[in-house]
Amino acid sequence: MNPNFIAVEGPIGAGKTSLAKALSNHFHFYLLKEIVEENPYLGKFYENIDEWAFQTEMFFLTHRFKQLEDIQNHFLQWNKPVVSDFHMFKNLIFAQLTLRSDYYEKYAKIYSILTEGLPEPNMVIYIHANVDTLLKRIALRGRNFEKSISPDYLKQLSEKYEIFIEQFERDHPNVPILRIDGNATDFVNNIEDLHSIINDVTFILAKGANNR
Numbered sequence: 001m002n003p004n005f006i007a008v009e010g011p012i013g014a015g016k017t018s019l020a021k022a023l024s025n026h027f028h029f030y031l032l033k034e035i036v037e038e039n040p041y042l043g044k045f046y047e048n049i050d051e052w053a054f055q056t057e058m059f060f061l062t063h064r065f066k067q068l069e070d071i072q073n074h075f076l077q078w079n080k081p082v083v084s085d086f087h088m089f090k091n092l093i094f095a096q097l098t099l100r101s102d103y104y105e106k107y108a109k110i111y112s113i114l115t116e117g118l119p120e121p122n123m124v125i126y127i128h129a130n131v132d133t134l135l136k137r138i139a140l141r142g143r144n145f146e147k148s149i150s151p152d153y154l155k156q157l158s159e160k161y162e163i164f165i166e167q168f169e170r171d172h173p174n175v176p177i178l179r180i181d182g183n184a185t186d187f188v189n190n191i192e193d194l195h196s197i198i199n200d201v202t203f204i205l206a207k208g209a210n211n212r
Ligand SMILES: Nc1ncnc2c1ncn2[C@@H]1O[C@H](COP(=O)(O)OP(=O)(O)OP(=O)(O)O)[C@@H](O)[C@H]1O
Pocket: 010, 011, 012, 013, 014, 015, 016, 017, 018, 019, 085, 137, 138, 140, 141, 182, 185, 186, 187, 188, 189
């Protein structure tokens, strides 16, 4: 039986890292975190998206490729469960938003070559929240280079996430998706909200284990 591999997803500031950390602490799963500061293009990207989109998306893609290879070799292969604050598919969601169509076509080909054979999560937690909530949380976190993120960019990103998740669910009926309303659920400050999510995750993992 393959070990559990949970991916937490949602648009910028939805709470992915916060929730993935809390789940990692509770279940004692290895925490795989996405890189942010290490991306040399991200600052320039937010200043001029058209100019830097391809480099930014390629950096995220190749870096995540290495991260997934590493967790396969060091954790999953040894039956050690993992929770990550991203799913590889987010590359496609961002790329659809930021790349010109000719670049997107090239990118999608490279994505499909690179992702072949990589480990795939057996459960996805999708946090959605409205643009006001996302903007507040991005401001709360206070990364300097994210100050220029516009409400319109977040709105488009959130819409692409919604469409993508619906399609993903249709294409992967065997991967359960737990949806969390990030506007109404405060898993950072409210222990009851967090426990309620932990109960749902426990239930879904147990059900998956019975079916495997
Ligand atoms: N449900 C929530 N209730 C209250 N505060 C939250 C909630 N989710 C996240 N926050 C706060 O919002 C900020 C952003 O959260 P976090 O960094 O976990 O988001 P993220 O989805 O990982 O962001 P990014 O996409 O940029 O990596 C943090 O300060 C966090 O404490």
